[in-house]
Amino acid sequence: MPDRAMRDPALETLADIANDNLAEQLRHEAAARILVAARRVRAMVGTHPGEHLVDTLTSGWDPRSVTALEYAEGLPVRVLDGFLGAAPRWARLMRELLDSPEPGAAAA
Numbered sequence: 001m002p003d004r005a006m007r008d009p010a011l012e013t014l015a016d017i018a019n020d021n022l023a024e025q026l027r028h029e030a031a032a033r034i035l036v037a038a039r040r041v042r043a044m045v046g047t048h049p050g051e052h053l054v055d056t057l058t059s060g061w062d063p064r065s066v067t068a069l070e071y072a073e074g075l076p077v078r079v080l081d082g083f084l085g086a087a088p089r090w091a092r093l094m095r096e097l098l099d100s101p102e103p104g105a106a107a108a
Contacts, residue, residue, distance in 0.1 A: 034083070054086055
């Protein structure tokens with residue numbers, strides 16, 4: 001049974017649920033997804049005015065040394081809470097920035 005438990009993600013999740021760790025794991029996974037998305041978006045838009053908490057934390061993550069999940073797991077709870085709380089506003093701002101026409105582009 002121990003070998004099976006080590007290989008089966010469902011059994012790992014079951015253990016997380018039983019130990020009441022699932023919510024925290026999901027928060028870290030969400031933060032990791034945001035970090036990866038923010039890095040990709042930054043590559044598309046470059047720097048932009050009004051740096052945001054999401055940008056600040058993303059710039060502090062070095063994907064060559066730790067994974068996004070490891071970085072998220074290392075954040076203090078208050079910082080993680082702020083990061084997750086700020087992400088929806090950041091995402092809306094980035095969508096607006098990406099959807100706006102290029103400066104000097106002719107209107108169709």
